[in-house]
Amino acid sequence: MSVVALAGVWVLGALGLHRLGRGIWTYGDCVYHTAITIFTVGYGELPHTDQVHGARAFTTVLIVLGVAAVAYVQANVTALLVEGALGDAFRRNRMQKDIDKLRGHIVVAGCGSTGRYVVEELHATRRPFVVVDRGEERLREVANEVCGGEMRFVVGDATHDVALLAAGIDRASGVVAALTDDADNLYVTLSARALNANARIVTKAVSTEAEPKMRRAGASAVVSPNTIGGKRMASELVRPEVVEFLDQMQRADHSLRLEDIPIPESSSLVGKQLRDAAFRPRTKALVIATRDKDGTFHYNPGPETRIRAGLTLIVLGEHTDLETVRTIVHDM
Secondary structure: OHHHHHHHHHHHHHHHHHHHHOOOOOHHHHHHHHHHHHOOOOOOOOOOHHHOOOHHHHHHHHHHHHHHHHHHHHHHHHHHHHHOHHHHHHHHHHHHHHHHOOOOOEEEEOOOOOHHHHHHHHHHOOOOEEEEEOOHHHHHHHHHHHHOOOOOEEEOOOOOHHHHHHOOHHHOOEEEEOOOOHHHHHHHHHHHHHHOOOOEEEEEOOOOOHHHHHHHHOOOEEEOHHHHHHHHHHHHHHOHHHHHHHHHHHOOOOOEEEEEEEOOOOOOOOOOEHHHHOHHHHOOOEEEEEEOOOOOEEEOOOOOOEOOOOOEEEEEEEHHHHHHHHHHHOOO
16 A cells, blocks of 8 residues: 555655646656655756746656655564564564473473364463474464464474473473374474473373384374374263263363372371361362372272372362462462
8 A cells, every 4th residue: 555655655756847838848857857756865956947936836746745655665564574574583582481481381292273263272271381393373363263363383303402491301200203104203202201301201102002102202192183092082982971071171271170180299298087187178179089109099088088198189179279279288
């Protein structure tokens, strides 16, 4: 639009001068004079300008319109630069600074059909995370549709250490390898374990043959979409109401979640019975199971269950109630 306005002033100025001069000046002279007038170069007037009635007045108007048109073009170009390449560079720099401040977050490698749902769940449960993917357009689409436009991400290849380090993998508490190809997920697992020995790494495996390789590479857990899909299809047949309950619970707009809450040695609950934890008077959360250090689960623990350091509580409740339980557990 701004370029059209500038071109319009240029053409009208040239035609106006030619008409005023009644053939004294050629079209080329008029176009040239209009150009140096609009862009305020001002090498001099056309010959015999003083003899043409209204030529100088017309040139004065042309100067004003030309300056306005040029300023309009400059404003639009500046806006494009600021909102475009410069704006993107500024936003990326600001986002990277935000990522550099994170500690104990989760790095999600891949934002495709699987990674998108990982992002949805992490966002719903308010867990800090950073997504790494080569497709900037896909990242922005997920950010807008899932996270309301607010999502930390790194545009890059997750199989490259530089992209993982930019996402703060060395400070992360967890990593999700959700790329399309098993070989890429294996590579991410190897790199993540080398860069962060303590992180929990959950890796996607398309083929069942890849699962043991993922574990040897350092994966803490391996998830097979094919296995989960098959079990889900069977469950839809034999226990549809249970599946519906779990689906409702996992919806992004639903606040009910299952969480595992480990008991640290510093917790004031160590040595007390479950009835003394005061979860029920302060929340609606339910402790539906506990897990010992050796991995043994105990379902529906009684109120006399002794709380020990290293014990993990499996708790069902809403976000606010789960946060209250965490506060009680970590109260020193």
